[in-house]
Amino acid sequence: MRLQGKTAVITGAGSGIGRASCLLFAQEGANVVAADINEESAAATAEACQAAGGAAIYVRTDVSRAEDCAQMIRRAEAHFGALHVLFNNAGIMLSEDGDAMATEEDVWEMTMAVNLKGVWLGCKYGIPALRRAGGGSIINTASFVALLGAATPQLAYTASKGGVLAMTRELAVIHARENIRVNALCPGPLRTELLMKFLNTEEKKQRRLVHIPMGRFGEAEEMAQAALYLASDESSFVTGTEFVVDGGITAAYVTPE
Numbered sequence: 001m002r003l004q005g006k007t008a009v010i011t012g013a014g015s016g017i018g019r020a021s022c023l024l025f026a027q028e029g030a031n032v033v034a035a036d037i038n039e040e041s042a043a044a045t046a047e048a049c050q051a052a053g054g055a056a057i058y059v060r061t062d063v064s065r066a067e068d069c070a071q072m073i074r075r076a077e078a079h080f081g082a083l084h085v086l087f088n089n090a091g092i093m094l095s096e097d098g099d100a101m102a103t104e105e106d107v108w109e110m111t112m113a114v115n116l117k118g119v120w121l122g123c124k125y126g127i128p129a130l131r132r133a134g135g136g137s138i139i140n141t142a143s144f145v146a147l148l149g150a151a152t153p154q155l156a157y158t159a160s161k162g163g164v165l166a167m168t169r170e171l172a173v174i175h176a177r178e179n180i181r182v183n184a185l186c187p188g189p190l191r192t193e194l195l196m197k198f199l200n201t202e203e204k205k206q207r208r209l210v211h212i213p214m215g216r217f218g219e220a221e222e223m224a225q226a227a228l229y230l231a232s233d234e235s236s237f238v239t240g241t242e243f244v245v246d247g248g249i250t251a252a253y254v255t256p257e
């Protein structure tokens with residue numbers, strides 16, 4: 001098992017990438033702390049991990065609030081003894097997010113609070129715990145939109161993910177000698193709640209699929225597999241990367257018919 005004896009905190013654990021990662025990490029022997037603002041869905045994820053024979057607890061956590069993040073890390077250490085993996089994955093994409101003119105201040109601020117400040121707060125409280133454990137792995141979920149511009153704008157979302165990428169690089173450099181690795185996961189378009197809410201007609205889905213060389217959306221489970229590699233010792237010399245898992249979207253100029 002690839003995460004035997006390790007404890008992992010995963011945010012956004014109630015759905016999509018977060019839930020799939022909790023299940024996979026638990027299967028691979030990790031003690032899982034499922035953190036989500038939605039308590040019910042976090043609890044359901046922890047139960048599913050337990051039902052599959054894993055060790056898991058849940059913590060209601062709003063990653064944009066410092067006290068919640070501090071509590072999330074405290075619960076992990078109190079329950080499982082140490083923290084080895086921190087997966088800062090929670091994120092939102094608001095429907096009112098648009099171009100520079102259309103995006104309102106509250107939409108900008110909320111997006112930044114969850115997607116960018118939330119990653120920083122996870123690190124603020126998580127890094128001391130990783131130090132106490134003698135090191136570990138941090139994975140921050142960014143996006144392919146941190147690397148490419150889109151003509152269908154979601155300016156606040158894109159800017160927040162660019163921030164996650166830049167912050168990840170700097171964290172990686174700062175903590176490299178402490179045996180703490182920090183990598184960003186950059187998913188392509190996925191068939192999860194977050195995106196399917198927007199691409200809610202067949203026409204909208206097809207318009208997005210045109211850009212993906214593999215011709216399909218990614219699955220949360222495929223992101224979980226990438227996160228597992230970054231979490232495990234198999235990636236022991238990997239830090240500061242933008243780990244792109246995107247069906248080829250960032251490689252394409254023109255995609256095949």
Ligand code: NAD
Binds near residue numbers: 011089142144194
């Ligand atoms: P999802 O909507 O299925 O899951 C996101 C989870 O985050 C939900 O359970 C939600 O309750 C939780 N959450 C929202 N706000 C929170 C907060 N303040 N504190 C704690 N939890 C909160 O989405 P997903 O597709 O699994 O997305 C996970 C991450 O992947 C996000 O950071 C997203 O931006 C990123 N991403 C998604 C895609 C995609 O196409 N779906 C592509 C690239 C990147």
